[in-house]
Structure formats: structure tokens, C-alpha cells
Amino acid sequence: MVTAGVYVVARSHILFTHSETALIVVGTVGCATAFFAATIGLVQTDIKRVLAYSTVSQLGYMFLGCGVGAFGAGIFHLMTHAFFKALLFLAAGSVIIAMHHEQDIRKMGGLRKYLPITYWTFVIGTLALIGFPGFAGFFSKDALIEAVHASETPGHMLAYWAVLLGVFVTSLYSFRLLFVVFHGEERMDHHTKEHLHETPAVVWLPLIALAIPSVIIGWLTVDRALFGDWFKGAIFVLSEHDPLRELGAEFHGPLEFTIDAFKSPAVYLAAAGAVVAWFLYLKRSDLPARWQQQFSGLYRVLANKYYFDWFNENVLARGGRLLGSFFWKVGDQTLIDGALVNGSAKTVGLVASIARNLQSGYLYHYAFAMIVGLAALVGWLVFRT
Numbered sequence: 001m002v003t004a005g006v007y008v009v010a011r012s013h014i015l016f017t018h019s020e021t022a023l024i025v026v027g028t029v030g031c032a033t034a035f036f037a038a039t040i041g042l043v044q045t046d047i048k049r050v051l052a053y054s055t056v057s058q059l060g061y062m063f064l065g066c067g068v069g070a071f072g073a074g075i076f077h078l079m080t081h082a083f084f085k086a087l088l089f090l091a092a093g094s095v096i097i098a099m100h101h102e103q104d105i106r107k108m109g110g111l112r113k114y115l116p117i118t119y120w121t122f123v124i125g126t127l128a129l130i131g132f133p134g135f136a137g138f139f140s141k142d143a144l145i146e147a148v149h150a151s152e153t154p155g156h157m158l159a160y161w162a163v164l165l166g167v168f169v170t171s172l173y174s175f176r177l178l179f180v181v182f183h184g185e186e187r188m189d190h191h192t193k194e195h196l197h198e199t200p201a202v203v204w205l206p207l208i209a210l211a212i213p214s215v216i217i218g219w220l221t222v223d224r225a226l227f228g229d230w231f232k233g234a235i236f237v238l239s240e241h242d243p244l245r246e247l248g249a250e251f252h253g254p255l256e257f258t259i260d261a262f263k264s265p266a267v268y269l270a271a272a273g274a275v276v277a278w279f280l281y282l283k284r285s286d287l288p289a290r291w292q293q294q295f296s297g298l299y300r301v302l303a304n305k306y307y308f309d310w311f312n313e314n315v316l317a318r319g320g321r322l323l324g325s326f327f328w329k330v331g332d333q334t335l336i337d338g339a340l341v342n343g344s345a346k347t348v349g350l351v352a353s354i355a356r357n358l359q360s361g362y363l364y365h366y367a368f369a370m371i372v373g374l375a376a377l378v379g380w381l382v383f384r385t
Contacts, residue, residue, distance in 0.1 A: 006074055035057075087207060
């Protein structure tokens with residue numbers, strides 16, 4: 001369900017490719033999602049939440065690809081992302097099991113020597129996530145970024161620089177998670193430390209099974225997925241909205257594609273993010289806490305997810321509840337139940353209670369009513385003439 005939206009947009013290609021406005025809307029949403037979710041991941045302390053916001057950020061990349069007409073690149077990144085993100089989530093599960101269901105990364109550290117298989121598979125997943133050359137995520141993400149750059153959709157250069165910044169942030173939060181969990185000082189309690197060991201084979205075997213395609217799947221599929229006929233008959237893009245066509249003219253195999261990546265700033269921004277994470281969380285691990293105090297306002301904004309959850313709960317959800325309560329009390333209780341249903345019943349009862357008084361059972365009452373009726377009839381006839 002998480003990635004269903006990307007699939008639906010790609011399958012609705014015929015609608016989007018004929019509307020530049022629709023492409024711009026999808027691309028804008030994707031670009032904003034990629035950047036904002038990545039920055040939120042920077043301050044999360046739950047190991048699974050970091051990966052969850054990473055997933056949201058990568059979904060933004062996929063939507064951005066669709067927004068510039070590179071539907072194939074969006075679906076290709078969806079496919080490669082499935083391998084390394086599943087690997088990272090299962091590796092996080094292995095860590096949680098070993099830590100006796102502890103998920104707070106502030107209570108971890110130094111797990112590399114206790115969980116070697118989990119550690120190395122986590123490293124592979126991290127390298128794939130940041131788009132390290134040669135790994136699965138590199139082929140799909142780099143192609144997607146270059147498609148944004150080659151696009152002619154209005155605002156594509158702004159989106160290009162935004163996703164490049166997102167590459168840096170992605171690398172920063174990914175290596176932050178890796179260094180805080182597996183390197184540095186051991187921060188777990190004594191009881192947990194005594195029982196730390198690699199998880200059973202039923203846990204780490206799937207990690208290895210996912211680590212392999214996280215490395216090689218891009219080499220095997222990039223040609224056919226992006227520039228071949230994998231999506232022939234399934235995705236149609238107008239030539240003026242097809243940046244992959246331009247990239248395909250310069251594609252000469254996955255090896256050259258990998259080598260050419262070093263001409264792009266994305267690789268160096270990913271490396272810079274890793275270096276900054278090493279400096280902040282291993283070399284000078286005191287700085288993040290100090291900066292959190294100095295920039296407490298910015299930290300609160302990120303920790304509160306730009307207050308989107310607050311807005312959803314206090315404005316949208318509460319507004320929905322108030323509107324529903326209004327319709328329930330005014331529309332349902334007062335109008336429908338009170339006026340229509342119960343009101344009609346009360347009206348019939350009132351009319352019946354008045355009308356039954358006419359049936360007294362006394363002959364002189366009926367005679368009097370007949371006389372009154374006859375007088376009224378005669379009066380009406382006289383009045384007409």
C-alpha cells in the first residue's frame with residue numbers, strides 16, 4: 001500500500017503525459033516529500049521511524065520521476081528500493097530482537113562486534129539507499145536525478161537542486177543511524193549487554209538473501225528497465241515529456257553509467273553526508289546535543305514533523321469531528337429525527353387528539369354539527385349568487 005500511489009500514477013501515464021500542469025503538481029509534491037521527509041528523519045530516535053521517513057522520502061523521489069515524465073525511472077526506483085529497504089527494515093528488526101525489543105537508538109551503540117552479519121548487511125542496505133556507485137539504489141536514483149535534470153518541465157532545475165540537497169540529507173541520516181547504532185560508545189544497560197549476540201539464522205538468512213540483489217539487481221536490469229522494452233505497451237510518454245529518451249542516447253552499459261556518475265554532484269554530496277555524519281556522531285559526538293540546544297526552535301519543528309501531524313489532528317480531524325457533530329445534532333437529531341420522523345408522528349397524534357373530540361357519541365352534538373354545516377353550505381351558495 002505504501003508504494004501503490006507510485007504505481008497508480010505510472011499506470012495513469014496517459015493522463016499525466018498530456019497535461020503539463022498535472023506533471024508539475026506531481027513533481028512538486030514529490031520534490032517536497034523527498035526533502036521534508038528526509039529532514040524529519042534526521043532527528044528521529046526510533047530506529048524504525050528513521051527508516052519509515054526514509055521510505056517516505058524515497059517515495060518522493062519516485063513521484064518526482066513521474067512528475068518529470070520519467071515514469072520508468074520512478075517504477076525502477078520503486079523496484080530497487082524494495083530490496084534494500086526491506087533489507088534495512090529486517091536488519092532493524094534483528095537489532096531490536098538482539099536489544100530485547102529496544103528501539104531507541106540512543107540506548108544502542110557499538111553493536112558491530114555483537115551482530116556482525118546484521119551489521120554488514122545493514123551497511124550494504126545503507127550504501128544502496130544513499131546511491132553509492134554500483135549498488136542497486138545508485139542505478140535507479142542516479143538515473144532519476146539525471147532525468148529531472150534533463151527534463152523540460154517548468155521548474156525542473158529547482159527540483160534538481162532540491163533532490164541533490166536531498167541526496168546529502170539522505171546520506172547524513174542514513175550514516176547517522178549506522179554510526180549511532182553500530183559504532184561508538186555502548187549505551188545499552190548491563191543486562192542487555194550480557195545477552196547480546198547475533199540473531200538466529202531464521203533472522204539473518206533473509207538479510208543475506210536481500211543483500212545480494214541490493215548489490216547486483218541494478219547491473220542486471222538498468223538497461224532494460226530504463227532504456228529497453230520492459231514497459232513497452234504499459235507506459236506511453238510524449239516525446240516532449242520524455243527525459244529518459246535523451247539519457248538513453250548516452251547510455252552505453254551499466255559500467256560506463258557507473259563511471260559517468262562521478263561527473264555528477266550526487267556522488268560527492270552522498271560522500272559529504274557520510275563524512276559529516278562520521279564527524280558529528282563519531283568524531284565529535286558532543287556537537288549534536290549542543291546544536292540541539294542552540295537551534296532548539298528548528299529542532300522542535302523537525303521533531304514535530306513540521307507540525308503536519310498537529311495540523312492534521314487539530315485542524316482537519318477536529319474540524320471533521322465538529323462538522324460531523326453539527327450535522328449529527330442539527331441535521332440528524334433536530335431536522336430528521338425531531339422534525340421529520342418524530343415531528344410527523346407528533347403532528348398526526350395532535351390532529352388525532354383534536355379530531356377524536358368530535359366523536360362524542362351524543363346525538364345533539366351530531367345534529368348541531370349538521371345544522372352548522374348546512375348553514376355554512378347555504379351561506380356559501382348565497383354568497384356565490
